[in-house]
Amino acid sequence: MTANQNIAVEFKRVMKSFGAKRVLNDVSFQIGQGQALCLLGRSGTGKSVTLKLIMALMRPDSGEVWVDQDNVVGMGEHRLSLVRRKLGYLFQDAALFDSLTLYENLALPLSRLTKKSKDEIDEVVQRVLTDVSLGADGAKYPSALSGGMRKRAGLARALVLEPKILLADEPSSGLDRITAAEIDELLTRQKLEHGTALIIVTHDVHGARRTADRVAVLDKGNLVAFGSVEEVSQSESDVARRLITE
Incomplete structure (x- = not known):
């Protein structure tokens, strides 16, 4: 990421547990305005929790969650409402x-x-x-x-x-491959024409390859790979390589 590129979302050493289950373990990453990040990982690895933390629908146990210059952790409801106006959310249904x-x-x-x-x-x-x-x-x-x-x-x-930042939860879920590709094309066009940052939770590897500037792979709460599709496909993590090349 170039020095003058605005950071849309950044996680700094984020930890989140539910009881004894550690869902996110010391996770750090950043994505720039006008870039698309695809979150990959098996079910229950913290992908949807990541979206909820960005929206401040839940708070991390520790760490910082930055949304367009604002750390939303511990922020009051009035300021949160202003930050959330920068966010769009595409639900599965x-x-x-x-x-x-x-x-x-x-x-x-x-x-x-x-x-x-x-x-x-x-x-x-x-x-x-x-x-x-x-x-x-x-x-x-x-x-x-x-x-x-x-x-x-x-x-x-x-x-x-x-919105400056669009969060999408399984945008191709339940769609045939042609329709899924059309949704990916719409998301990419939004990024290119409007400079929108995209953060996409997906199990669709083909969609990730089409849309992602960066891919983050979560496994058992850990960020095991982060980078371009090509970089993740050559990751030291066996889970990351299998997820992006399947």
Whole structure:
């Protein structure tokens, strides 16, 4: 990472346990604005916990979690709410309100959290829907959308507030390979065109190879490999090599 590149997210010696189980053990890494980090690892290795720590939905036992110049550990709720506005979150199940149309799902956070006029909200919603190839589907309810469309709709909702950092939890889960590749393409375009930092939890090695500038491999709470896809494929860690080359 170049010296003048802004750091989007940084972990400094983060420890997190649940009872006797150590989920993250002295984990340190950083990712720059406009870069994509894919988190790989077997189930239960701390990947989703990492996302929750970034959002400050839970706190580490020790260490620091920096989000765009702010250490969120120990931060009060008012300041946390400001930091969280820099974050977008793509949930596995898209997390759409079933009783609202797709347009209304996207307009809701804009009307609640910004001072935009209705015309401005209309323009933003239509632009974001068009960006994810749903420009003609704003009047549809989530129940009328296919799995791939729901995932794209969830991505649109995550992007509507123009976050500096986008967290994605298994964005290709449950999708066929072609649709998964389309989601990866949308994520990459967001990174390249808007400078958004992406932190993606995934089991999809093909997706990681397509999108990642950096790959972090967690195993039994430890960060066993961190670097480019090529670097991780040559890691000393057998787990990391197997995960990235399977």
